[in-house]
Amino acid sequence: MDGAMIRLMGLGILVSKTLVIGDLHIGYEEAMNKQGVLVPRVHFAMLRRALEELIEKTTPDTVIIAGDIKHEFGAVSEQEWRETLKIIDLITAKAKLILVKGNHDTILGPIAGKRIVEIKEHYLIKSVYICHGDKIPRDDDFKKAKTVIIGHEHPAITLRDGIKQETYKCFLKAEYGGKKLFVLPSFNFVSEGADITKKEFLSPFLKNASAIVPVVVHEGKEYSFGNSLKTEQSINF
Helix, strand or coil: CCCCCEEEECCEEEECCEEEECCCCECHHHHHHHCCCCCCCCHHHHHHHHHHHHHHHHCCCEEEEECCCECCCCCCCHHHHHHHHHHHHHHHCCCEEEEECCCCCCCCHHHHHHHCCEEECCEEECCEEECCCCCCCCCHHHHHCCEEEECCCCEEEEEEECCEEEEEECEEEEEECCEEEEECCCCCCCCCCEECCCCCCCCHHHHCCEEEEEEEEECCEEEECCCCCCCCEECCC
């Protein structure tokens, strides 16, 4: 596809030897605690373990975080400083790291500067364009791209089997403006994400996309649920 092999792997997408993940939202628990919402601080340990396992499995040359590595909009919290640097160190010990700026990353420069990590508005691998997805790009790289990978949406889907139901993080495959579109699940373990059958889309890409197909990756297998997001889905794992 587009001169680059694309595979859904865990909560990321492998584009040849580049691993793309998004929406870590480091610092989310501290932000919620400040608002009086008690969120157990287990996210970082889960995130670190999952990221280590994914990097070990995929052995990428480069890792791209497609936006929202941190959570706070207008500040860098103590938790964000400490844990974001640890994640950067974890990745750069194994691969090159590129940070694509998300809408939560308004103050990312000071953290990236501590480790001399590149921050970009987008990244192009052959004809695969990677951006956060909170706005539609207008640059030349986007115009010539055949495939787009975004985050921002945090997609999930609730699967039902009789009275039993469970919500899973999912990818979305779609078509946008003649391009293939892939939407990443969030690499955040505080929440599974937003059920796409019960909400309006956030990303302007998805508001104008067609042939949207949710895909759950479970134990290395892909489960696709067709292109109707208004019907209840059922599956047995």
